[in-house]
Amino acid sequence: MAKPAEKAFYRFLVLFFNCLLTFGSYFCFDIPSVLQDQFQGNLTCLNSTVTNATVECVEGLGMTPQEYNLLYAIYAWTNALVVIMAGFLIDKLGNRFGVFLFSFLTVLGSTIFALGSHFKGTKYLLPLMLTGRLLFGSGNGSLTIVQNRITAFWFKGKELALAFGLTLAFSRLGSVLNFFLTQRFEAQFGMQWTLWGGTLLCVMGFVSAVVVSSLDKVGMKQLGLDGAIQAESRKVRVQDLRQLSLRYWLLVLTIMFFYNGIFPFIADASKFIQDKYSGYSQKEAAYIAGAVYDSSLVLSATVGILIDYVGRRGVFALGCAVLTLPVFALLAFTYVPPLVSTIWLGVTYSFAASSMWPSIPLIVPQATLGTAMGLATSVQMIGIGLSNLIVGQILGTTSSDAKIPLWRWQRMMVFMLANTVSCIVTSVLLNIVDHRQGGTLNKTTKKSAAEQPASPPDRDPLLEGEETPEERGVCRFPFHQQQLETGTGKSWRWMLKGNRGFTPPPSCLRIRSLPAGLETPVNSV
Structure with missing residues (x-):
């Protein structure tokens, strides 16, 4: 009789609570994007006026565009520094250690970030909020590594891309609800209560960490793998990084360049839409910017099933980069409704996330998967952090009560185009190298698994025939x-x-x- 842990229901139950790990943290991550006007607004508005349903003076925290973009940059830089060590620790000490530690850090970071808003107009505001984002970034980036490692283990040789797609969908559900609800909530209850609401969602993620840890422990004991995996994890050494292939590093660069055009754009998209296109309120601009996440939420599961069936991950990665090129050109040089571009970007983002990240477990050993994911996340966040700083310099340092000149926004979009072109170059090289080494990335997970008998759980890549x-x-x-x-x-x-x-x-x-x-x-x- 099959044990419960061997049934599909059990692994999808693990997946459900695993998905909830980052729901709240992704909601919190982009709260500043939705409330950009409030973060950069004036400390006081004594003589504010309303024109065409738009408030000319927005009362807020008084941040400059550079200080605002620093909130995103420090998140990215912290990820870049922490996730390498975090990935190695996860490989050495296990998923259950990581899921508790890093979910707690997201709660602590979001708490300090919300607390910082109470020091409006003082010298403590920015240091507290940056400290909160630093701790939040330390937890959320590393928590994603644990999440991916759990997903990769339970769906090895099965519905791997679907599982990654559903994980992305839940995370993006948090992002989508943020864009739909945060502005309304802030208008009724104020910024401080809005930030504390985000903290409460991170607490929900910590509760999910307790549940998924218990399910993972019970399941691995039923499968008789707990001791074997712990033994292999203790053998993981720093020297194992030398075994990471050229394919891995090209894949990491492809991920970095693609995401350089996603997150920095979304961080400033709401204000960009209000500055360039006439007639959009802050709420409408937030909805349009959030369409990137709306599209990925709707498509992620379907795209995951498709990629599980047809494979061709390397080809999909290249296609996503090529199809993203027109998006930033339209935003920079035309007045095509911005909703077209954000939906388009969301579609390419869905395919990229479901093809790029699930490719990593296919080309690295399971025992070093946490370290490999950590390195990939680190490089990604280094790129995003640099991009946020560059965007902040391009847009200037004026207060948000005045429009940023159009030529500055165009320069920002040209910078996004340059990242997309770089992504195309690295993805072409990735496909060439992969073809010469057996074409692993362009195989189907299920077909390859069916062709081979089962392999040891921790020493081989997830796709056999390597x-x-x-x-x-x-x-x-x-x-x-x-x-x-x-x-x-x-x-x-x-x-x-x-x-x-x-x-x-x-x-x-x-x-x-x-x-x-x-x-x-x-x-x-």
């Missing part, structure tokens, strides 16, 4: 397996076929120990 660096180099020999029965389980030694007396070099010799009862691994290291 050649390791040893197999591509000095160890390109026909191997066979010799099964040895031991008192603690089963071990496999990989030896040269036809010459039992030959001792391969150390890099060609692998010893694998698995709990009794696991299936024989495939005939490739």
